[in-house]
Amino acid sequence: xxxxxxxxxxxxxxxxxxxxxxxxxxxxxxxxxxxxxxxxxxxxxxxxxxxxxxxxxxxxxxxxxxxxxxxxxxxxxxxxxxxxxxxxxxxxxxxxxxxxxxxxxxxxxxxxxxxxxxxxxxxxxxxxxxxxxxxxxxxxxxxxxxxxxxxxxxxxxxxxxxxxxxxxxxxxxxxxxxxxxxxxxxxxxxxxxxxxxxxxxxxxxxxxxxxxxxxxxxxxxxxxxxxxxxxxxxxxxxxxxxxxxxxxxxxxxxxxxxxxxxxxxxxxxxxxxxxxxxxxxxxxxxxxxxxxxxxxxxxxxxxxxxxxxxxxxxxxxxxxxxxxxxxxxxxxxxxxxxxxxxxxxxxxxxxxxxxxxxxxxxxxxxxxxxxxxxxxxxxxxxxxxxxxxxxxxxxxxxxxxxxxxxxxxxxxxxxxxxxxxxxxxxxxxxxxxxxxxxxxxxxxxxxxxxxxxxxxxxx
Amino acid sequence: xxxxxxxxxxxxxxxxxxxxxxxxxxxxxxxxxxxxxxxxxxxxxxxxxxxxxxxxxxxxxxxxxxxxxxxxxxxxxxxxxxxxxxxxxxxxxxxxxxxxxxxxxxxxxxxxxxxxxxxxxxxxxxxxxxxxxxxxxxxxxxxxxxxxxxxxxxxxxxxxxxxxxxxxxxxxxxxxxxxxxxxxxxxxxxxxxxxxxxxxxxxxxxxxxxxxxxxxxxxxxxxxxxxxxxxxxxxxxxxxxxxxxxxxxxxxxxxxxxxxxxxxxxxxxxxxxxxxxxxxxxxxxxxxxxxxxxxxxxxxxxxxxxxxxxxxxxxxxxxxxxxxxxxxxxxxxxxxxxxxxxxxxxxxxxxxxxxxxxxxxxxxxxxxxxxxxxxxxxxxxxxxxxxxxxxxxxxxxxxxxxxxxxxxxxxxxxxxxxxxxxxxxxxxxxxxxxxxxxxxxxxxxxxxxxxxxxxxxxxxxxxxxxxxxxxxxxxxxxxxx
Numbered sequence: 001x002x003x004x005x006x007x008x009x010x011x012x013x014x015x016x017x018x019x020x021x022x023x024x025x026x027x028x029x030x031x032x033x034x035x036x037x038x039x040x041x042x043x044x045x046x047x048x049x050x051x052x053x054x055x056x057x058x059x060x061x062x063x064x065x066x067x068x069x070x071x072x073x074x075x076x077x078x079x080x081x082x083x084x085x086x087x088x089x090x091x092x093x094x095x096x097x098x099x100x101x102x103x104x105x106x107x108x109x110x111x112x113x114x115x116x117x118x119x120x121x122x123x124x125x126x127x128x129x130x131x132x133x134x135x136x137x138x139x140x141x142x143x144x145x146x147x148x149x150x151x152x153x154x155x156x157x158x159x160x161x162x163x164x165x166x167x168x169x170x171x172x173x174x175x176x177x178x179x180x181x182x183x184x185x186x187x188x189x190x191x192x193x194x195x196x197x198x199x200x201x202x203x204x205x206x207x208x209x210x211x212x213x214x215x216x217x218x219x220x221x222x223x224x225x226x227x228x229x230x231x232x233x234x235x236x237x238x239x240x241x242x243x244x245x246x247x248x249x250x251x252x253x254x255x256x257x258x259x260x261x262x263x264x265x266x267x268x269x270x271x272x273x274x275x276x277x278x279x280x281x282x283x284x285x286x287x288x289x290x291x292x293x294x295x296x297x298x299x300x301x302x303x304x305x306x307x308x309x310x311x312x313x314x315x316x317x318x319x320x321x322x323x324x325x326x327x328x329x330x331x332x333x334x335x336x337x338x339x340x341x342x343x344x345x346x347x348x349x350x351x352x353x354x355x356x357x358x359x360x361x362x363x364x365x366x367x368x369x370x371x372x373x374x375x376x377x378x379x380x381x382x383x384x385x386x387x388x389x390x391x392x393x394x395x396x397x398x399x400x401x402x403x404x405x406x407x408x409x410x411x412x413x414x415x416x417x418x419x420x421x422x423x424x425x426x427x428x429x430x431x432x433x434x435x436x437x438x439x440x441x442x443x444x445x446x447x448x449x450x451x452x453x454x455x456x457x458x459x
Numbered sequence: 460x461x462x463x464x465x466x467x468x469x470x471x472x473x474x475x476x477x478x479x480x481x482x483x484x485x486x487x488x489x490x491x492x493x494x495x496x497x498x499x500x501x502x503x504x505x506x507x508x509x510x511x512x513x514x515x516x517x518x519x520x521x522x523x524x525x526x527x528x529x530x531x532x533x534x535x536x537x538x539x540x541x542x543x544x545x546x547x548x549x550x551x552x553x554x555x556x557x558x559x560x561x562x563x564x565x566x567x568x569x570x571x572x573x574x575x576x577x578x579x580x581x582x583x584x585x586x587x588x589x590x591x592x593x594x595x596x597x598x599x600x601x602x603x604x605x606x607x608x609x610x611x612x613x614x615x616x617x618x619x620x621x622x623x624x625x626x627x628x629x630x631x632x633x634x635x636x637x638x639x640x641x642x643x644x645x646x647x648x649x650x651x652x653x654x655x656x657x658x659x660x661x662x663x664x665x666x667x668x669x670x671x672x673x674x675x676x677x678x679x680x681x682x683x684x685x686x687x688x689x690x691x692x693x694x695x696x697x698x699x700x701x702x703x704x705x706x707x708x709x710x711x712x713x714x715x716x717x718x719x720x721x722x723x724x725x726x727x728x729x730x731x732x733x734x735x736x737x738x739x740x741x742x743x744x745x746x747x748x749x750x751x752x753x754x755x756x757x758x759x760x761x762x763x764x765x766x767x768x769x770x771x772x773x774x775x776x777x778x779x780x781x782x783x784x785x786x787x788x789x790x791x792x793x794x795x796x797x798x799x800x801x802x803x804x805x806x807x808x809x810x811x812x813x814x815x816x817x818x819x820x821x822x823x824x825x826x827x828x829x830x831x832x833x834x835x836x837x838x839x840x841x842x843x844x845x846x847x848x849x850x851x852x853x854x855x856x857x858x859x860x861x862x863x864x865x866x867x868x869x870x871x872x873x874x875x876x877x878x879x880x881x882x883x884x885x886x887x888x889x890x891x892x893x894x895x896x897x898x899x900x901x902x903x904x905x906x907x908x909x910x911x912x913x914x915x916x917x918x919x920x921x922x923x924x925x926x927x928x929x930x931x932x933x934x935x936x937x938x939x940x
Contacts, residue, residue, distance in 0.1 A: 313525070372597060373590040379523075386526065389634040397631045405624035412616060420604050420612050456525035
């Protein structure tokens with residue numbers, strides 16, 4: 001709980017620091033603040049948690065674990081931000097403030113115990129992002145992305161709100177426990193309104209996680225936004241949205257799983273195919289990562305399809321491994337784009353000759369995304385696959401396997417460019433903060449891949 | 460000194476150091492020493508191996524408790540010859556690269572692969588097996604794509620995606636079997652004691668079989684193989700053909716046969732037809748090749764077709780022949796590719812039309828090559844003879860018509876191998892071969908070791924056969940269970 005308050009105050013503090021032109025202190029203050037938040041969250045790790053504030057928030061292990069994950073990833077994004085924002089804008093404080101507000105929203109989504117708070121969390125998270133996506137005022141792509149994201153996002157929130165209303169209409173409460181009570185006490189006579197509400201909420205939340213068929217915004221928005229914002233959106237926001245989605249469906253709607261599992265099954269299959277086949281066609285590394293993030297959303301839905309005691313852990317491990325690899329990939333992209341000026345696959349040509357370490361690190365990230373053993377990505381995929389195997393969705397698994405084989409092709413395209421194609425160009429200088437990030441992400445990726453025990457039964 | 464885990468880890472640890480060596484000569488020496496250390500560490504295992512059909516040197520550590528994964532390794536008579544083969548071939552392959560100038564990273568990848576291969580051969584836990592399976596694939600992909608020639612990028616991407624797809628299918632099967640195990644682990648012992656119904660066995664069979672068939676490769680999953688072999692660097696081809704394809708055959712013996720015996724019994728005929736067809740089909744293609752490396756690549760398909768047929772006979776003779784021939788094929792194929800590499804380095808071509816008359820210029824090479832070719836054909840007193848004899852006898856016991864068509868390998872194999880020998884060594888010298896320098900030094904010693912192994916195993920096949928016979932006898936008890 002202290003975490004949310006600290007985050008909000010931290011965001012305001014950073015805003016005021018910006019107002020008084022203390023630009024040098026922005027990053028250190030934010031980093032220290034985030035470390036404090038992580039400390040507070042760890043402190044919240046108690047055996048038994050009870051809902052706070054009239055049942056608004058529940059800081060159980062689930063919420064704490066996902067909040068720590070989101071905060072750590074934000075921390076890593078902040079480490080990258082040194083020198084990134086200053087190159088495109090004078091108003092650096094806004095970046096940090098908005099990212100912190102968005103993180104606050106993410107923590108709320110992770111820990112909600114009341115649908116009103118879910119709505120609030122999603123709005124806080126998204127509104128900050130609407131601004132961040134369009135923050136490069138003079139860049140038409142950025143503006144287009146912001147408008148698209150805003151209009152589509154507003155629509156989807158509308159759906160979500162309508163869904164919440166219908167749930168309320170049927171059950172008479174916003175509280176997760178009360179809704180659960182309603183579902184269990186009316187096993188065969190759940191109101192049709194309630195089913196309608198579930199459908200609308202699925203639409204709203206699926207939009208946020210960026211799964212098909214509500215994925216159309218992702219490509220343009222992720223592509224148009226500044227790379228660092230894209231990396232924040234495709235990691236923190238995605239994980240928080242998944243955490244919220246899973247919490248809603250496992251906590252209170254579990255008895256109705258016969259109704260919603262087929263829906264998610266369909267969504268997952270379409271998402272996998274659309275994400276992977278589109279990623280296959282891309283010539284830009286950034287857009288490839290965007291579509292791959294859609295396909296990863298498909299894999300993460302597996303945990304909801306095979307809902308069980310391990311679902312939360314599966315999403316946690318998958319989310320962590322995916323975020324680490326994605327962050328590494330985006331960081332590499334920032335470096336390459338800064339040096340070469342393009343985010344096409346060709347700009348990676350011959351990178352292994354010039355920067356062998358950067359190439360090796362990007363290769364590990366790509367292998368992790370592809371799900372090769374001894375990297376974190378494999379453990380994540382393995383957990384997802386065993387989650388759905390528990391319910392014998394063998395056809396789904398075969399389709400997933402086909403998609404994974406397709407995916408390895410486009411991930412290797414980068415590796416091929418880096419190692420096997422020659423390219424002229426110069427050595428890319430890597431700042432200390434990037435080195436730090438690469439060390440953290442790569443070590444964690446391999447650690448989770450080789451010995452994941454301490455991460456597997458967290459929740 | 461018989462810690463199996465340490466043995467598996469040794470190449471990896473050494474490889475990490477080699478990765479940073481940029482000097483050619485130092486890298487070579489380091490690689491040779493490392494491979495010899497690994498071979499040396501294997502010797503205690505050879506001396507104390509107990510060929511009673513049980514697993515030796517078992518080690519088990521809990522790995523991922525939440526998923527029920529144990530790091531469980533151990534070797535029996537089926538895995539042991541292959542493990543030794545790996546550790547014998549790697550130093551030889553290092554020796555074949557002594558005239559080249561590879562940096563440390565090349566050798567490092569090779570040793571990473573060696574660890575992966577050993578893990579595959581030693582794994583008694585399906586998860587561990589899968590990890591080794593993939594861990595062996597990544598390095599060889601980089602070796603072939605970095606140091607290959609021609610259309611290496613496209614060819615190797617195809618190879619990688621193809622095999623990766625196969626292994627993912629296997630992963631699905633492994634997960635399913637894991638789901639069935641009451642104790643929720645991935646142990647080999649739990650998998651083989653499962654009682655699966657016929658329809659389940661059928662799809663598990665295909666999931667495993669496709670994964671292994673791609674790796675071996677069995678017709679019609681072989682399409683990646685000729686191109687990958689042809690465009691890989693010589694050492695990469697040796698690793699692929701010499702050791703890596705044994706992973707697939709080993710997978711059949713270790714995982715497919717005992718886990719889904721009923722399905723093997725019902726699909727055995729079909730697979731036998733595929734294997735025997737591959738023997739004839741690949742041999743006929745091999746006869747028409749002008750590119751010597753491609754010729755060996757197709758001959759390899761023919762040879763492993765016969766080996767797989769031997770596995771699927773599921774009788775002791777056929778499987779012993781398969782074990783024997785796996786080792787023989789590994790040794791012969793390394794020798795063949797090495798000779799071709801020497802020829803290509805000196806003449807700049809491996810097209811049979813450009814070559815000829817080398818025997819006059821290089822009698823020592825000609826003799827060594829003759830021994831290797833004879834081994835590949837299966838002449839008595841060479842290792843190939845006893846392997847092919849056992850294989851064909853086993854296949855004959857299974858069905859006479861399979862043996863008739865499989866037996867064509869003796870004739871067709873002689874045709875393409877002798878054609879290879881004749882077109883390169885005999886005849887008139889061309890302008891490319893006129894100044895051919897004979898082998899000496901490291902090249903000579905390497906070929907002497909290879910020819911020595913071929914003749915030794917031809918005269919004393921029992922030194923190999925007695926290791927595996929008991930374990931194979933145990934395997935036959937799974938049939939019709």
